[in-house]
Amino acid sequence: MTDRNSEYSALTKTLEELGSAFEEFKDANDDALEKKANNEAFSEIEGKVTRINEEVGKLEKQRREIENRWEADRARIENLEATLATGGTIGSKKTLEEHRDAFFKFLESGGRGSALDKLQDAERKYRAQLPEQKQVNLASAAAGEALVPEIIHNLIETMEQKMSPVRRLIPALPVTSTDFKQVVDIRGTASGWLAETGTRTVTDSPTLRVRTPTWGELYARPQATDWAVMDIPNAEEWIARSVADEFVRAEGIAVINGNGTNKPTGIFNTAPVATEDDASPLRSAEVIQDVAAPSPDDITEHVLMLIYKLQSGYRQGAAFTLNSNTLGLVRRAKTSQGEYLWQPNLQAGEPPMIAGYPFEVWEDMDDVGLSPLGHPIAFGNWRRGYLLAERSGIRLLVDPYTTIGLVSWWFRRREGGILLNNDAIKAASR
Numbered sequence: 001m002t003d004r005n006s007e008y009s010a011l012t013k014t015l016e017e018l019g020s021a022f023e024e025f026k027d028a029n030d031d032a033l034e035k036k037a038n039n040e041a042f043s044e045i046e047g048k049v050t051r052i053n054e055e056v057g058k059l060e061k062q063r064r065e066i067e068n069r070w071e072a073d074r075a076r077i078e079n080l081e082a083t084l085a086t087g088g089t090i091g092s093k094k095t096l097e098e099h100r101d102a103f104f105k106f107l108e109s110g111g112r113g114s115a116l117d118k119l120q121d122a123e124r125k126y127r128a129q130l131p132e133q134k135q136v137n138l139a140s141a142a143a144g145e146a147l148v149p150e151i152i153h154n155l156i157e158t159m160e161q162k163m164s165p166v167r168r169l170i171p172a173l174p175v176t177s178t179d180f181k182q183v184v185d186i187r188g189t190a191s192g193w194l195a196e197t198g199t200r201t202v203t204d205s206p207t208l209r210v211r212t213p214t215w216g217e218l219y220a221r222p223q224a225t226d227w228a229v230m231d232i233p234n235a236e237e238w239i240a241r242s243v244a245d246e247f248v249r250a251e252g253i254a255v256i257n258g259n260g261t262n263k264p265t266g267i268f269n270t271a272p273v274a275t276e277d278d279a280s281p282l283r284s285a286e287v288i289q290d291v292a293a294p295s296p297d298d299i300t301e302h303v304l305m306l307i308y309k310l311q312s313g314y315r316q317g318a319a320f321t322l323n324s325n326t327l328g329l330v331r332r333a334k335t336s337q338g339e340y341l342w343q344p345n346l347q348a349g350e351p352p353m354i355a356g357y358p359f360e361v362w363e364d365m366d367d368v369g370l371s372p373l374g375h376p377i378a379f380g381n382w383r384r385g386y387l388l389a390e391r392s393g394i395r396l397l398v399d400p401y402t403t404i405g406l407v408s409w410w411f412r413r414r415e416g417g418i419l420l421n422n423d424a425i426k427a428a429s430r
Contacts, residue, residue, distance in 0.1 A: 213416030264417025
């Protein structure tokens, strides 16, 4: 858990440094642009711009990390207090704690002896006191496996939510079966106007699509020596962070580029095309629109065209995604009125913006200038555009045999994903 006073001081200092660095960056960048326009030598000032741009990026990353730690600590404490106060979903604090204690004894044992039997007994007591619907929703552990206790499970999910730039835009939907399907209306039901006594005609039917996620098993495998877990301070948090780190990394890759084979189908699994939303026939449900800019090398035009091409109904709640390299280029870009596209927000808890919209850094997005052209920037209403689903429950298998001297803990969860509404997300190619 972080020291709130020191973190607040660090955040205040970071925001002050960020504001100063951005002003210095703008002055240097304006000077470089002017020299370039006048055909003057600008290599020296260009080096200064690059250095300050990198510093701004580091400060912004530092600011986000501090704010994410704050939020993670707050959510973790609230969740832990609520779970212990109520017994979680059980209604029995004692049963919840017995399940957690048996879980850690199982980890310490390296999966040997009677620890698994005792953990499974504690798990049966846990399940027996769950409401019937919760029992149905909760995944069962296979032979030799254990169900991760609710306190640890919730802590992993809290950390994922705060650490994952993907989940900040696309929340996971808990489902009870991998047969889950979702129906999306991509056009809405037609309507019309008429007089009070006018003839009512039948309006067009909505355009419905049934979208089925492709599924896979997401796993993380932290390792330690046989005795290390007993010496780790705050073992719950160490385990949760280790698992969440790996889940976040693997999930991010799959949501962007997953091929749908034993994993989610990614947004860019099928290359975007130029076909408009209202074209006839419609684009394939697997494909988003590739938005071209009038000047292919003008990153400002790419950003603005993405905004204009997204239907207004999707712009509320929309956000950009791009990697750090592309963000560095966007930070240098200006509109025709001389305003910078990227603007820092120097109030704690308020994100920086690109052209007035929030953004997330997805490092697995394409870089600018790939050959053939990639898609380095996307813009959309991600909650409405992509379906990320997960089967309730995280399961654990302990392996003390594969690597001598080390115990591997295999944490596993079923997870699926699919492009839901391909009108809600746009991509720029460059």
